[in-house]
Amino acid sequence: MNKNVKLLLIIILTAVISSGLTLTLAKPETIVQEKEVQQNPDFAKLVDTYEKLEQKYYQKTDKEKMVDGAINGMVESLGDPYSAYMNAEDSKSFNETISSSFEGIGAELQEIDGQVMIVSPIKGSPAEKAGLKPKDKIIKVNGKSVKGKTVNDTVALIRGEKGTPVKLGIERGGSQQLEFSITRDEIPIETVYTNVTDDNIGRIQVTTFSEKTAADFSKAVKNLEEKEVKGIVIDLRQNPGGLMDEAIKMSEMFIPEGKNILQVENKDGSREAYRSENKDPVTIPSAVVVDEGTASAGEIMAAALNESADIPLFGEKTFGKGTIQTAEQYKDGSSIKFTIAKWLTPGGTWVHKKGIEPGEKVSLPSYAKLPYLDPSKPLKPGDASKEVKTAQAFLNALGYRTEENGLFDPKMKEAVMNYQKDHDLKQTGIIEKDTAISMLTSLQELVKKNDTQMNKAIEALKK
Template sequence: MKNSKLLISILVTAIITAGITYNLVSPKEVTLLNEEDPFSKLKSTYNLLQKNYYQDVETEKLVEGAIKGMVESLEDPYSVYMDIEEAKSFSENISSSFEGIGAEIQENDGSIIIVSPIKGSPAEEAGLKPKDVIQKVDDKSVEGFSVTEAVMLIRGEKGSTVNLVVERPGVGNLNFTITRDTIPIETVYSEVIEDQIGKIQITKFSESTSEEFAKALSDLQEQNVKGLIIDLRQNPGGLMDKAIAMSDIFVPKGENILQVEYNNKTKDVYKAENDAMIDLPTTVLIDGGTASAGEIMAAALNQSAGIPLVGEKTFGKGTVQSAKGFEDNSSVKYTTAKWLTPDGTWIHDKGIEPTVKAALPDYANLPYINPDNVLKQGDSTPEVNAAQQMLKALGYDGVSLNGYFDENTTKIVKQFQQDQALEVDGKISEGTTIKLIELLQSKIKENDTQLDKAIETLKKDL
């Protein structure tokens, strides 16, 4: 009896402590389920809420909530139910330009992660990096959000701003204030660089990418290039069929481009159907932002055409998705299969290792400084340390690198401001910050050590 009273006391205390109040009506009967109908519990719950919930319920909300819950139960970051607005946003990202910051994201274990910023986008210019974890969007936590829910918060009209708090591995939390812009449809950029080498950068695989790529190749061939570098860095992927078509240009006829494995272990094997149309020495650039369709092309060219990969290990996304639209313009995007490299390797969560490893200079990975902040003598913050590192990278050798804004840092900031015809006040604020970032980005482009290594690798075959 004593033990029973103690147990009741503990239970009552636990309920009070948790701040929960119950006013339960004792159930008079148990709802029977139809064992032959796996949806009988779902239907019963739906009918129960429609009849007995204390407020009016919207049928559409109940149905959409059930669908979302069903898809979320898969615990697959690439499978998601998209309502009408979300489905429209997804379609725009694949087929046309849109307004936003220009970054591919994914959900992983309840976190929203940057896969890759798009070339020339506000996200790239602000300094977002692959693997950055988005904590907040405009002070709203996105923990537990789906990708589409996060996208709807991050996107917005051109000219408007959005504030992101991200956690960067090894650095900690960083603040980014980004001005949204139109993210263009163009996905392929080409140029002739030193020693008649053609360079083609592919930023993602959208509906127009294969046509853009074919034109870029044709233009470079007309300029009599001697070799080719394909830059797949920061490419978050896109449409698998475009990656297959573009790989077919390089892979010898009959060789594997990729394999697709379904849940019943059957496989579709995609082979090159045409004689290789490009016989120029070729090298491919990859990094941690190369994902999905970008990895398909990189693996195909490496394993089936013997083309070397230069750079850093890729992101590691080895699954295939399909999207099924509904009459009301909503849709479900869901994972249908694994994709395997030509030799049957599943690179999911592992990535592809480069043939030749090459990293960018350390200053290419410096954290972002918010131009809205004012850094001044006496401050001691990670942003001060980043600014000091930037000044050193730009040739100001005497600057301290301890994160403390001392008198010497003030002196060097004034010298920098004088050199750049800025207001000389010794503080790092909007104008000085923007100039620091601009000059650093220019230096990174001028000192692209990964591209240099790709050129060096390519020249061995010229």
């Protein structure tokens, strides 16, 4: 494929919480030239309002803030969660973190109906380690409500330096209220991870699509080919998207010449097909694993491989984000990002707000979706709460039987002490910080060991 694709596919315009406003996007290449508006009657009211406020408002006005507010208002009037205006400071931070590491908690965000929602935590990030999950809604930051605030506003409250804490109030499942205390850290932009199973099946996990993802993915595939693996599982779970051109390059590696990778539908309804030009596609039997955190460019790749390379999909229905954004920068360093088109699957399906249903539906064990166990809140005998019930579910999943009744009774204390004994912890019968962290780690290891979605894909390739 020799088309110079410069479209930016964005799952969320202010996606990664960090010390700056960051997202894995290519730097904006188009400089928007400011135009004289006096000759355009549509702007007469805007200019008149600006002049009246500047001349007659009873206090001194901030011209920059007024202009920023006007632009931001125009973008917000679109009602599109994927379009946004960023001032020079946020735009600078945004661009600086595209191909480097950044400091933050590492979570992809999206704004829906006035609420900021987590699309996916980044692999290995503080957000993932703390237990944040896709579709968690952020309702408080450091005890202050963020209801009605934009993604930009919320990110401004959350971002901060490495080593500093931030408390997030989360609404999960429409009713459950949780609080997370997360320490910000440096988040490396490493997006491709690979290993080989004992059954000689190669696994490639792609966490997001950034500037070097396609190159790293190509190296991983070639490495597995040299090892003569029996099959390849491409893990796109919790992948919130990123650069569209990277997803296209990666998909084309598996798609024969002439077949569609995707279609783009423009404002006027016209469509353009992006077709593979690969005369020597990868022929190793392959499979793709997806879930509700697979979005945007991740969905492009999943759909392309499934429809044009007959590669089966395993897991759960994807997020459903089917629009394309571009980024343009003003001379003062500020920028706007806005939706310019729809993307469609090779066969012409628009997955927006619908998602992609895998052919092989596989769910993770129920304990993989347990609520977060907060290490900052000790649980002791006599306590009765939802947090106690969560801890009981953790203990049961880890093989320490107790009733899940929300009451820290003698049976639960015995289970806690047995867990502490088996894990070389002080046997207090109280779930304090060290015990809670150990239980979180043990559960993560259990989920990894019993990864039913990955195991199903591997079994299919072994046949």
